[in-house]
Amino acid sequence: MLKQVEKLIIITERIIISKIIKYIESLEIKAYTIYHDVSGQGQRGMRSISGGLSRFGENIRIEIIIEDEEQAVEVAEKIYNKYLSSRYAGIVYLEKIRVVK
Amino acid sequence: MLKQVEKLIIITERIIISKIIKYIESLEIKAYTIYHDVSGQGQRGMRSISGGLSRFGENIRIEIIIEDEEQAVEVAEKIYNKYLSSRYAGIVYLEKIRVVK
């Protein structure tokens, strides 16, 4: 049986991984996947805390499955506002997927 | 030219990679991509064979392109039932993508 759910993806600087994980867990999210060997080159939306354009930097990708669409959007916006809107380089996005149950 | 096809994604424990690959190949699937440097923290659906909740574990992600939707669902459910419904931690899901031909 397939169930449509939201996949929330965060790609950001590796140095804030533990902060993001702590924050995710504070939102009662218990399951996620991390891709470690990721790097990024960025311009718009990838400006780093140092104020300069991010160099070809060490990134991570965190992937979270959230069943409810409204909750997924809320979590995505919280993470974006807390970490990515001004402080760290990165991107947050949503994809609809169909999970086997 | 773009063609809409299904992308089947399996994220599971690294220890069963060779079993899953053998099983995939027994289903006449000859092309796939593997992401190695992946880890996971799980709750629901991520219970490991040891019976406990999976620790922050070493995972892999396998990605398979399947043209026919019905076949994609069938393969996804077979893999889920064989490995993930009760024995290993992990998730199987489908995404519609448009491939350049």
Added chain:
Amino acid sequence: MLKQVEKLIIITERIIISKIIKYIESLEIKAYTIYHDVSGQGQRGMRSISGGLSRFGENIRIEIIIEDEEQAVEVAEKIYNKYLSSRYAGIVYLEKIRVVK
């Protein structure tokens, strides 16, 4: 606020990473993410330059966000025609995602 955009994904042989990056940048694309620890086994569409079927090879995945759908398709087809239609093993595909702004 969510905005629907295109995610363009290229999975190909690691040996051409610098060529592809140079080409992407010549198309005025300034931001992308690279996944390094990826391997592939291929058949159709994965034939390598050597003329034989690609072995279980060292691959990379490059991910680019492009706002305009028409431009995304154009870039995808250019990369496919230049590198993947006959010379290197790989795949190029598009997914619709919703980015937090």
